[in-house]
Amino acid sequence: MSVSYVVFVMTRFSRFILLCLCFCLLFSEAIGQAFASDTVYFTSKRKSITIPFKLVHNLIIIPVQINDSKQLNFILDSGVKNTLITRLHYSDSLSLHESGRISIQGLGTGHEIEALYSKGNYMRMPGIMGMNHEVYVLMEDVFNLSTRMGMSIHGIIGYDIFRNFIVKINYSSKTLTLYRPDLKLKIPKKGEVYPLHIENTKAYVEAGVRQHNGDSIKVKLVIDTGASHSVSLYLPTNDRLQLPPKVMEAYLGRGLSGDINGKIGRINSFSLGKYELQDLPASFPDEESIKAALNLANRNGNLGSDILKRFTVIFDYPHERMILVPNRKYRDPFYYNMTGFEISTPLPGANFYIVSHVIDDSPAKESGLLPGDQLININGRDCKELALDELLELFDTKPGRKLRMRLKRDSKLVNVEMVLQSRI
Incomplete structure (x- = not known):
């Protein structure tokens, strides 16, 4: 059965400090297993395809079509495993197949929300086709992305792209290059390779944090291109993690299940291999806001796009590695909301x-x-x-x-x- 949806426009907009648009979506294990049957591939014999993207609030916006829809704007979010329609506008229509209803949960202090889920759909990007695609449609626009991003944002996509291709994000030229997964890319001269730990559709990297007291700690972070901040650290996961001496209370963003509150303060440095970034703001979410993530993969937080944008980043999920090449923004200082x-x-x-x-x-x-x-x-x-x-x-x-x-x-x-x- 095919169902057409025209989703209403939300008129209320929330105050939204965009430190993290979308933490992980925590679907049931049974729902997550649906990904085994979906296929995304090039529509030609080319070895790579380059797609321009827009960058707003450090977030990557790419064009996506679902079935017979017009071109929709999706945020590319490595922290999300399911393709999500967050909002359609009056002029938008979307035909979906085999629809049903489900309750879903994520980070935040609220409750589960209702969504429609649909199997057997087509997903298209320039030069790319996805078959048997699974799509979720939120019944409420909990993120209010369009009013925050200054343009119509229709959804979020992530794991389907990263798992099927080698993904190169050039933040300087604002281009996304997708390579066939069997290619062995030559490592750029200034690049450094890091092992990726792929666990339950998410990619993790080990990094170092040096705190105000000089204590250096190794942390395991989920890589999240859908988080516009630099780094988020979960205090309950390591007794050695401490709040900086100078912090401010902050509304950190909106998770799928409600508001995420916490504190913002500066850490002395953050290191990935030979690269070390100095004096950067870190967010420290309240335990209540992140309780759904505290027992996932023994992680200590997430790595966001305010760090990633200082590099050209190559995500190579097929070979379980990430390559970083610093760009012209590498040495830029880190600022945080100096207007208030x-x-x-x-x-x-x-x-x-x-x-x-x-x-x-x-x-x-x-x-x-x-x-x-x-x-x-x-x-x-x-x-x-x-x-x-x-x-x-x-x-x-x-x-x-x-x-x-x-x-x-x-x-x-x-x-x-x-x-x-x-x-x-």
Whole structure:
């Protein structure tokens, strides 16, 4: 049986500090076994295919078609094993086969949510076909991805791509290159190879963390291209892991089952083989928010895209290895929300930006910024002419930079000034 869905548009948007869009989805073992029958392959005899992607909030957005749908925007998330439709818009329709209903659970402090699941579908990307594809459709748009990303986001895809190809992510050129899985790629001159541990569809790597007290700890981290932060550490998994002396309470993001809260603080360094990154922010989720993940694969946290984007990354699941080549951003300093406010885009695709949340004791709070303010002009630049990633670059420059902002508040224009500062 084929069923067509037109999913309603959610009008409410949440304050959403995007440290982790999507931690793991924790489906039952029986559901997870469905992947054994799905096939994804090249539609030609080429050895590789290169696909441009968009990068917003450090997250990779690629074009995907499901059955006869138009081109949809999916986040490429190595931390997710099931293809997930998070939201369709009024103009979107999608025909799915053999549908049923299921309750699913993930990280967060809430409960299970309802989803439709469907087997026997086709998945298409440029030059790629997937057969007998399994798709899940959330009955509620719990992530609100479109308002956060500034464009229509329809879903999340991960393991189906990584397990079937050798995947090269070039963050500098914003290109995704997929190679046939039987190829033996030549290791770039400046590249370093790391063993990957593939466990229950997820890839893990061993890294080193040096804390404020000089203590160095080896940690096992799941690699998560769908997490926009640098690194997340789970304190309950190792008695030696400690909070930094200076931290701030933070809303870390939205898991499938609810909000993820915790703290943000800086660690002295993070090392992968010969590469060592200094003075970077780490998130420390509350135990309640991550209890569903604490007993999975003895992991100590996850490695996110604020680190990965400083390299060209080759994920070679077929040969259980990862290759890193540093790019021009390798030595860039790590900044974290130096304005103290969040923005959303209630009209995804339009350069229309609204202040969604203002953090206490922040530059934004001191300057008088209020939730609901519309951004009109920043340092002489019209916000209507700024894409979201361009706007975010203005907020991520070095501490001490002054921002002169014109806002619309209750039909009146308001001018404010703030100075960027690091609070951790």
